[in-house]
Amino acid sequence: MSAPAVSFEGAVWLGSAPLFGPVRIELVPGGWTCLLGPSGCGKSTVLRLIAGLATGPRFEGTVSASDDRTVEGRVAYMAQEDLLLPWLDVAGNVALGARLRGGVPDAGRVQDLVARLGLTEHAHKRRAALSGGQRQRVALARTLMEDRPIVLLDEPFSALDAVTRAEMQELASEVLTGRTVLLVTHDPGEAARLADRIYLMGGGAMRQVSAPNGRAIRPVDAPEVMRSSAELLAALRAA
């Protein structure tokens, strides 16, 4: 799979007042781009616009991919809520996409993904019987099942406890290798660990800031991660 670069360019208006923009971001092809900003700055709106999802605000601009094909239909989406259907078991949720397109899911692939994310013993459990971390693992398996070159993550680890969050970051980084990933987050530490490129959003503007050296995923306690995390926090507070 060759994952394209994706660029987003434009402004968003809430009625007659600008929410942000005009701004421009370019997602690293086959790598992780983090969009960091405080709540309400419009970072989720950027992600939703790239995903082709409805947004309240009005958008003036373009979303395009470097291979000149449309972005819509080539994205997989994962949100802060796991969005698991409570009446389906783990395997049923992982296989959801194929069913929703009216097709038959590839049972072997479902089984492989469930195993790859360490969920085999939970394959027949429903959402209510899973922990928060397990639910996000299922959501990640469902995202991978879609096998799309572009993956959009809207604060998927925000609701997890610190240990589970670190584990999920490592797992996501491993299984999403080679895809163009946009991670929207308000956590500077998360951006410092995962990003190949970081954009800072706030006060209606967007700017690119340098990511720490070395390839992601970086250890939590690497000096450059801790330094970058502190700088990003400072920049967030200054914005």
Next chain:
Amino acid sequence: MTGLTGERPKGASSPLPGAHGRARRAWRQAAGQAVLVTAVLLGIWQGIVWLFALPPFILPGPGRVALALWENAGLIVHHAGITALEVGLGLLFGVILGVSTAISLAASPMARAMARPALVATQAVPVFALAPILNLWLGFGMGSKVLMAVLIIYFPVAWAFFDGLVRTPPGWMDLARTMGATPRQVMWRIRVPAAVPALASGLRLAAVYAPIGAVIGEWVGSAGGLGYLMLWANGQVKIDLTFAALAVLAALTLLLHRVVGAMSDWMVARVG
């Protein structure tokens, strides 16, 4: 009673004996309360009969009603069967009609725009007022009573389910959209199951309304059913029989409410 209290089957292998015992105790407590409340109400009833020295053709006591129930058992069962069939068919057709209306309205914005105002406007017509017309059109037989029950439950079922269908959590709809889902699959695999709890509350209402529809139909003109039996017994000044028929009607409604409630609980647990 004391012989039964606190007894546990020996060697029971229930995985949760505590929860099991708690549920049983709770059930026994509820049953005990129901018996107590019934006894108190029956006592008040008999007390009023004695206190005001009411003749049996105005208000018979519970004993007389029980006797009438016993002596006319065959007659009452015959008429209860007719009413039960009317209610059952009314529920069946009313639910089918209500559910399909809700799904069509939820699936098509155009249908919604055209039919929703009309649907609400029909509720300005009291369904009871239609009973004589239905009798005129469909005759004294079962058809007009079934239709009465259908009309009376149609709106609560359609409205409750429709309300659930248009309130699908938006996150699921977003997910379905990024997956390239077809509207048909989204309806059957997400929106309908997500709306089952709303449908269940509509069904519970329908279980209570359906007998009202059928009995009103019978009052307006019929040759059978508990509503017919009540009017006939009234005319014959067999007030104890009127009350016996009423008691059976109430029991029938309670039973129906229980059965539909249990079915609803089961459906909700399936999608929970």
